[in-house]
Amino acid sequence: MTHAHLPTLRDEEWRYGNLAALQDMDVAAFENWRDIDVAAGEAVTQCFTLDHQGDADLVRVRVKIGPNARCSLFAVNTGGRYSRMEIVVRVATGGHFEFGGVTIGGGDATREFVTRIAHDEPGASSNQIVRAVHWGKATGNFLGRIDVVRDAQKTNAAQDFKAILLEKGATANAKPELEIFADDVKCAHGAAIGALDQTAAFYMAARGLPPELARKLQIRAFIADAFVALDDEAAQEAMLEQALAVLEERK
Template sequence: MTDDIVMDHLPTRRDEEWRYGALDTLKGMSKDTFENWRDIDVPVGESMCETFVLDAADGADLTRLRVNIGEGATAAIFAVNTGAPYSRMEVVVRCAKGAHFEFGGVTIGGGDATREFVTRIAHDEPDATSNQVVRAVHWGKAVGNFLDRIDVVKEAQKTDAAQDFKAILLEKGASANAKPQLEIYADDVKCAHGAAIGALDQTAAFYMAARGLPPELARKLQIRAFVADAFLALEDEARQEELLEKALAVLDRKL
């Protein structure tokens, strides 16, 4: 018997966290690879910030993180996902008392790839906060997904959690999916989510064209401002610019 995953162990469309995934790309993946999680522990009162670029050009690329944030600690993760044909980042987070989690992500690209972020945030203790901002820009037949679940237990009073997903589809064949979930059992909380999918603002494009900007440059400036929202909380300006350039480099190949 080999280590390859048999079909019975693969996720299916019945699994909510995989409902939009490109499951056919997982068939040759070994069980060890499929179940490989990286654990990150942030000690009490400490802070961590990591950036990721998912840009694999073939097969399935799975990045799976489990983050345990100690009391009063902060964890921040920022990512650009340009991989193909299937690139997925999963982040599972537990927030202790007074902890904060920040996530900013961008999926961008064309072809027939599926790019997604899947997060699950557990607010198990009071006074913790979390904020997630995801932007998607796709064309061709590409798909951008954001699946998120926030769990707030009864003891986690004063929780403040927010999700914000927006997508721009540059061509009719592209698509985007958002599935926010809130499971709230505490009564003194602030939890909000928002999702919007649309095209580029033609009024803004006309405004820039009227002032002599070429259409390609006008489009790039609009998209740059759009995806930059995901990295506003990244205090390191050099790293912020690096992530933006990684995302816009993919756009340059289309324009």
């Protein structure tokens, strides 16, 4: 890859990225999209894990959801120096898109989800829930954009980001965007960044739970929100365990 092909911090979708980690990436990786087409009335669910520990891991997904169809994507991002998942979605009338994602880990890594949902037909919906847990000097990012055109009346779209920083050196960034031209819609976004609930930790400690177990239970409850819509209980448990396993690094 030549420097001319690299994104820069002036590109809004890369403003929080670790661009130095992309220096040795093959330019072909930027054209390597995974396409998911969901036919009318069908339902598709897919789970992703980003755990590459090299310099950079880039996963790009394009989703096209037909009328009255549903696509649900879930992801755990525990990658190394820089791991990024991009999702671009178009939703037809009566369709629904669901995304649940977790970034978690320490070190000095940057882990992020970047989504863009296009509502250009009426009566469709989308919901995004992203949770981040980081320590050390790690960073967790969520950049989510929702576009609703003038004819996409009755759109119902939401995105929710929450982060827990276990140490002062960690960082979380959220950049929610709503561009709405229709007037009969329900669209919302929320973002919150904080520390573990010390009152809950004290409560569990008072009942004899070791601090490490109490912390794990708190974090489990926090990230579980991202996988509530995953109907397969075994898959849901597997995603949770993949995320929680990273906590062992911090001991």
